[in-house]
Amino acid sequence: MDAVTFGVLGAVTARRGGRTLGLKGPRHRAVLARLVLARRRVVPVARLVEDLWSEPPPRAVGAVRTFVGDLRRALEPDRPPRAPARLLVTEGPGYALRAAPDTVDAWRFEAAVAEADRLPAARAPERLRAALEEWRGPAYAEFGTEDWARGERARLTELRLRAVERRAELLVELGRAAEAVPDLDAHLADHPWREESWRLLGLALYRTGRQADALAVLRRARARLAGDLGLDPGPRLRRLEAGILAQDPELDPPGEPAEAAARLWTRATEAYDRTVAAGAPARLESTVGLLRGLAVTGGGGLEAARQQRMAAVSAAEETGDTDLTARVIGAYDVPANWTRSDDPDLARRIVAAAERTLGALPEDPTADPARCRLLATVALESRGVRSPHGPRAAAEAERIARRLDDPALLAFALNGLFMQSCTRAGLAPRRDAIGAELVALGARHGLVNHEVLGHLIRLQARAALADLTAADEHARAVDRLAERHGRPLVGVFTAWYLALRETASGGSCASAENAFRAAAARLDGAGMPGLERGLLPLALLGLRLTRGRPVRVDPDADWGPYRPWAEPFALLAAGRDTEARGALRALPEPPPDLLYEALCCAEAALALSLGDRPALRRTYDRLLPASGELAGAGSGLLTFGPVDGWLAAIREALGT
Secondary structure, three states: OOOEEEEOEOOOEEEEOOEEOOOOOHHHHHHHHHHHHOOOOOEEHHHHHHHHOOOOOOOHHHHHHHHHHHHHHHHOOOOOOOOOOOOEEEEOOEEEEOOOHHHEHHHHHHHHHHHHHHOOOOOHHHHHHHHHOOOOOOEOHHHOOOHHHHHHHHHHHHHHHHHHHHHHHHHHHOOOHHHHHHHHHHHHHHOOOOHHHHHHHHHHHHHOOOHHHHHHHHHHHHHHHHHHHOOOOOHHHHHHHHHHHOOOHHHOOOOOOHHHHHHHHHHHHHHHHHHHHHOOHHHHHHHHHHHHHHHOOOHHHHHHHHHHHHHHHHHHHHOOOHHHHHHHHHOOOOOOOOOOOOOHHHHHHHHHHHHHHHHHOOOOHHHHHHHHHHHHHHHHHOOOOOOOHHHHHHHHHHHHHHHHOOHHHHHHHHHHHHHOOOOOOOOHHHHHHHHHHHHHHHHHHOOHHHHHHHHHHHHHHHHHOOOHHHHHHHHHHHHHHHHHHOOOHHHHHHHHHHHHHHHHOOOOHHHHHHHHHHHHHHHOOOOOHHHHOOHHHHHHHHHHHHOOOOOOOOOOOOOHHHHHHHHHHHHHHOOOHHHHHHHHHOOOOOOOOOOHHHHHHHHHHHHHHHOOHHHHHHHHHHHHHHOOOEEOHHHOOOOOEEHHHHHHHHHHHHOO
């Protein structure tokens, strides 16, 4: 029979052969936890009574014996009647849990940390990663207020924090600073008083060529230490800041000149195939953390992250470890503000893997963080797909994240909610509220990527609502954040917004067209095909319709997914009205993305030209909820003009 394993680094559990054993009530788990904490030593019954009740009931000793009997039946169900227990034994005045050293997660964790201290520096980070994987939540999670658990919880927590910092320190010194950044970022979100973690994060960022980010991190550390603890930074933090400002050669990566630091990202991506192919569970999560960091750099980094992501997920699934697979899928919380996928096939495969993993998760509250991340992933990767699955997943992820009160989880869930907020016209106010919460959440908890996302969402939403003054403010704010934190993709979106603004504010048709073409040039090599394909010809179509110019459609242009709306215009221009009418009637409802209203207006323009009353009624009903908005401006990229103008033209054509 498989050995029973015990977990106390999170909720207290007992498992056999991958199956969680039923431990009945909280006092049963308390007895088990108290015996694990004793580390195979005897705990007298009197001490158990004292620990379990502040005011013991009259039959407390009998109750403890009942709890022990129930636990024995759960732990050794095949033990013959009256045969002595082998695992939870009676000895002298009490009980002891004779668990083997490798069957308790806390003991394995301590042994792995000690072993890492003895290993060569090159091998120690992976051993520490494996050690840290033992943690599922706070130690002895449900007994955090108990006096008997307090000291052990504090000791294990401190050991864990030091292990995180020691691993990061090793990675930085080994020239693998880029790998340390995501884990340190997450670590500091929960433990902002750790000065050594701030120092390591600043140094890691500097060694990956991100000097501005490094200085921003040190400023954030100063603010948090002063605001939370009333302390100034210690000497090591102060020396690092001075060294970065002076570009001190002592801070350069070991054995490399400063100008080569940026190439660390490239070397890291080359290691992905080896990491994933090795299938080492301890390395898969690290790989996804690095992919996440690469994705926000744009261009080749975003493309590399996309290419390698499914390989990491597949490797995790092949291990048969549901928890690992959930962590690998859910760790890729890269913010996204475009509601059309760059790689629809990859998105479908990620959704399928996430749904398989959701189905395999235990019905246990300790799995809720993983469940939330998987649901948010489903919502994000179902973007632009008309299906009830995406909105349901987004709503459930948000509900779990708010209940858990976890800022990083909530930010991820809100991104999924945003992706599912284009199911019909007129939802810009809902997106604006999501953006506002992301801005506040990101600023309050140091979630820079999601603060950037929030400003971009608000730029889009305020543009849709024809509030260009507020949209301008968000464009300036997000450009400042992008410059400070090295987010090159932001400039792509703000360049397109300036072209949109030139159109909406009445600039000349030629100047607006030039602005769109300049913005389109910035998409070359940005790694966002889902945004790039067909966008420029669609923007120019909107510009001509907005200005009342004759529509010219180049049928040979790359219209991408918007070709069904372009072809009827080409047929009209060629005098093939019957074919144009057939193409109009064959048009599907626009996909649920940020260009929904723009495509409805393109359809309305065709229907007006052809006098197609059913199409006019259909587009009128679809556009009506967006009355008062600028059509298409919710994309933050282009506009087809005021929705009210299109509604009025349709009413006139229908004679209503």
